[in-house]
Amino acid sequence: MAARANVLSRHAPGRAPLRLFNQAPLARQWQPSSLLRSPNVRLASTTPEAASETASKAAAETTKEVKETAKEVKRGTRSAGSRFKRYAYGTTFALLSGVGYLYFTDTRASAHQYLVPPLIRTIWTDAEDAHHAGLKALQTLYPLGLHPRERGDPDGAGDLRITVFGHSLDNPIGISAGLDKNAWIPDPLFALGPAIVEVGGITPKPQAGNPLPRVFRVTSQEGLINRCGLNSEGADSVAARLRQRVREYAYQIGFGLGPDAEQAVLDGAAGVPPGSLAAGRLMCVQVAKNKNTPDTDIEAVKDDYVYCVDRLAKYADVIVVNVSSPNTPGLRSLQRVEPLTRILTGVVAAAKSADRKTKPAVMVKVSPDEDTKEQMSGICDAVWESGVDGVIVGNTTKSRPAPLPRGYIMPTHEQETLLETGGYSGPQLFDKTLGMVAKYRKMLDQGPRIAPKEEKPEAKALAAAAGEAPETTTAEKIGSGAKEVASQVSSAFSEVKVADPTENVTTSPDDLTEMAPVVKAPTPSAAEEVAGDRSPYSHVSKEIWATGGVTNGKQALQLLNAGASVAMVYTTMVFNGSGAVTKIKNQMRQEIKKE
Template sequence: MSTAVPARTLRTMAFSRTSGGFIGHTRPSLRRVSLHPARVPVAYRQASTASELATDGRSVLTRTRNLLYGTSIVFFLGFGYLYITDTRASIHEWLVVPALRMIYPDGEEAHHAGTVALKGLYQFGLHPRERGNPDAAGDLRVEIFGHILDNPIGTSAGIDKNAEVPSPLLALGPGIVEIGGITPLPQPGNPKPRVFRIPSQNAMVNRYGFNSEGAEHVSMTLRQRVREYALRVGLGIDAEAERIVLDSEAGVPPGSLVPGRLLAVQVTKNKSTPDNDIEAVKRDFAFGIAHLGKYSDIIVVNVSSPNTPGLRALQNVAPLTHILTTCVKAASEVDRKTKPAVLVKVSPDEDSEEQVSGICEAIWQSGVDGVIVGNTTKRRPDPIPEGYSLPPKEAAILQEQGGYSGPQLFPRTLELVKRYRKMLDEGPKSTDAESPTESLRRKTIFATGGITNGGQALQILEAGASVAMVYTAMIYSGAGTITRIKTEMRNELREK
């Protein structure tokens, strides 16, 4: 007896066969069925449309909010980068410097931390720099040793003792950066602590004693800097590329590697070299020049530090003339087409008429190109303002052995510049020069000591100096010091 299969079951089985299912499979298909819009209830269609609109609205709102957040972050990061890396930003003086002083009570540790930070930031392009090229107007240009400097402000040696950050310092806007002092052989300097702050006076006492990595180490650092520059401008990184840069064929000064700027390298003798052995002292200076002269625009011969016993005795006429004559000869033998200029750095404490006259005579007789007037002093000036009573801790610091630096030195620096300018302009007292390079060309004066603002810099220049150099002012005012001084100079010139 046959049993009839319902038509609905047959339709289901047939679908199973056509869809790849097993014959006889009776489970309904899971295929999505599209209904004609006319068959969808009106209420359902309205609810679905409202839900989709709400979802789209939330999506648009989210995208807009994310766009605003992203734009704001990019804007603030960009603005923050431009602000923090601009030397005009007050953050450098009012936040960075106080923070370093608070974190590092020891002045030398703070200086080292600042140098490390500046070096690291420069490698990533995050270093402070002068923006807008304010020197382009040419209102502060000066000519030095055949070079046109963008401005007459320089940084003194001591800020960068071992050529760790010459490029970041040049980016801060000075016309000249001086590095060093550098001894022939490495030496540790005096025992620590050896740097002491006097915050109420914006002054310092230091007795570093020429801690130095040595001439060979620093020369290799400077050589690497030259080769990296050559590679960056497409010359390569070999010896020939180095030669092109050093022979000024790359269109930049061979020391600074920056148009309108110069690099001065300060050399001195080792502490272990006897002061009374002039031949040994001459060998020390000649060694330093032989290694470092190639990578400098100016060689500075330092015989003025108060922290190396007996060094200042070399400022007497006879020994100074012998030493400087040797230095001029060594500079003339530097393996480079253009030779570095030579300056001698003298002490502000050697200020008697006889001492100043003797130094000027040694300058003329040796044939050096000029003099840097000023250094730290063994003397302890009165606090500013007059009558001010120093806190006990700062008063104790004044009793520390070492060289004093700060704004109080400015009047003496200004007076010494006037005296050196007058005596040097009078020419040599005798004409029996020991060096064939001696000439009657006007000698150049750089000045350092207590210069803290644009008005003082202008006074120094009007007194006869070609360059005004700063050191302690940068320690207290930070990366924007040079820009601030130049701005003050321009404002005062406009008023006049």
């Protein structure tokens, strides 16, 4: 061995001798020194117990890792399930919201008749509070697009189309004044389906009306009693609101803002009526006098109406003169011939002075209580004399009609309600409205009454020479003709040349007959010329609109057949909801198909 070591040392001169014995194990040689010094590191070969403990720990750690992995998988599964549920719930909610939106914003929805009105009556026991709540709801929902509306363009077929004052209207249904007293919601009301919306009544100066409470329900009869007393914000305030409405419309259609854009719309540049701002629609503005204006001072009363017309006419398609409210003292006395003629003449003149190219028509609203032949004839005389374009027959009544159905005994509290002061409206008024429409139609179709005129002596001499029997009056001779024709008759007699006694002229009765012009009975065309001279609309047949007791399509058709061109509603909307107009129009179509 020593020899071998010497040999190796000879082969590696200068090197340290190799250590062949007591050499550390190769694995230990390559371990980091820090691990070798750590007291926690124990080699597997130390003891069996240590090896077992190490294996147990490793198994525990592995089990823990497996469990954590399983939990993560489970959490992922739950998360995916939650996401799916949330998606399903969100989709369902969106679909239900969409369906609910389409349903509740459609006037055909039965909820508008059977759910909403009873709910409103339950929440707001006072009728006027309920009215304000409904008005505020429409005012709030309309800008958001959440308002009820008539969907599907049911008027597009043209089966209910009519022509009024030269305008082609989609249907003959209107909403009467009182629902929107101060022109806050004309557009939401148009969305419910009527062709005509009447706002007002509007007084010259603001007035609060009568003390509260002043509106009462008669639920079993679907009737109302009100004594509001024409509460109004005043003509100036309403005019400012309507002006802003026109300017906003002008901006929306690209005309810009400001007075020039407003005037362009009012002059018809937009192709729509300047009041309704919608094709096939008309907006009426009802005007009245202030309560404190003495009804005995007719000139002051006329000034009240003219004040309103001066400020509101250019924003209206039709001006309605209210002389029939039962809740303003002395107002109905203005329906006598002389005061009514003076008032209406002033209103017509003011309407013709409206600052726009086309002028608004003028109608007068008369009371159902002014129903005697003398009273109705006087109103017709005032209509012809003043040049008013038509009559709205009906308003609330001071009378208390018998309950419906016949023989029905009303509850005690409703019988007490009927004792309240105010004007009554409801289905019980329909028969009276229908009868008055027929009477007014007959009277107005006869044309203006002509006062008897005394014939000139020359005409009497000619008639005597011709051997004709003297006639009573020129008016009787021409019947119920127009005044223009009567004046032609008088001028015809005056133009006959009477023989001068100084001249040697012999004239036979036949010659006199040939010399005298032929006087023909008045024809509708002649009367039409009369109406054309007095009115901006060339028609002899004065318009009649009917309001009072209309609740269904059959009744509306009855009024139209009796001579009205428009049937208007209000009270039925209180009890049958915002879908009442759509319902009435659908019933009209069904009735027409039956015929």
